Amino acid sequence: xxxxxxxxxxxxxxxxxxxxxxxxxxxxxxxxxxxxxxxxxxxxxxxxxxxxxxxxxxxxxxxxxxxxxxxxxxxxxxxxxxxxxxxxxxxxxxxxxxxxxxxxxxxxxxxx
Amino acid sequence: xxxxxxxxxxxxxxxxxxxxxxxxxxxxxxxxxxxxxxxxxxxxxxxxxxxxxxxxxxxxxxxxxxxxxxxxxxxxxxxxxxxxxxxxxxxxxxxxxxxxxxxxxxxxxxxx
Numbered sequence: 001x002x003x004x005x006x007x008x009x010x011x012x013x014x015x016x017x018x019x020x021x022x023x024x025x026x027x028x029x030x031x032x033x034x035x036x037x038x039x040x041x042x043x044x045x046x047x048x049x050x051x052x053x054x055x056x057x058x059x060x061x062x063x064x065x066x067x068x069x070x071x072x073x074x075x076x077x078x079x080x081x082x083x084x085x086x087x088x089x090x091x092x093x094x095x096x097x098x099x100x101x102x103x104x105x106x107x108x109x110x111x112x
Numbered sequence: 113x114x115x116x117x118x119x120x121x122x123x124x125x126x127x128x129x130x131x132x133x134x135x136x137x138x139x140x141x142x143x144x145x146x147x148x149x150x151x152x153x154x155x156x157x158x159x160x161x162x163x164x165x166x167x168x169x170x171x172x173x174x175x176x177x178x179x180x181x182x183x184x185x186x187x188x189x190x191x192x193x194x195x196x197x198x199x200x201x202x203x204x205x206x207x208x209x210x211x212x213x214x215x216x217x218x219x220x221x222x223x224x
Contacts, residue, residue: 042199
């Protein structure tokens with residue numbers, strides 16, 4: 001069972017570079033989420049997609065864009081990376097209403 | 113005030129002892145709750161779902177007190193492997209997509 005798969009696992013960017021974090025789930029879940037986690041800050045929601053074709057801003061959307069390509073895939077794009085975006089990024093998905101989240105392994109991003 | 117608050121700890125627990133800690137939530141509309149376990153720099157993993165007054169799974173017991181708006185987690189017969197950060201999550205079901213709010217986590221260190 002793959003569950004939620006994120007790529008890449010690690011990435012180092014220079015300020016101003018762009019990149020896309022990929023996320024795919026094979027559980028036929030409707031909802032998908034992107035979180036970032038910084039030391040001492042807990043998990044903060046960047047964007048989420050309640051269903052295929054919809055996306056909404058979370059708590060900290062500035063500097064990010066997302067695409068819900070299909071039911072399986074939800075990507076997160078940094079158009080112009082900044083050192084403040086150095087973080088661990090987690091993708092998650094959930095199925096039916098009020099079901100728990102299933103997380104990917106995370107992407108550790110460093111912006112220099 | 114944060115929507116979901118946790119004592120960050122750490123709770124230093126002798127092996128074999130019982131430890132309990134709470135998570136308070138401010139939004140009475142929160143409908144379901146989850147406890148996740150997170151090991152250092154890894155993805156959160158679901159420990160327990162709480163949809164009504166409580167839940168028990170082996171050495172772990174969660175209790176929900178809606179009147180006082182808190183949820184507790186109790187770990188009996190603590191093992192060294194229980195050392196982790198425990199995240200509390202509150203969920204509100206919305207038409208536009210469930211809103212899940214994470215607490216900052218409670219760190220537990222079980223020592224020999």
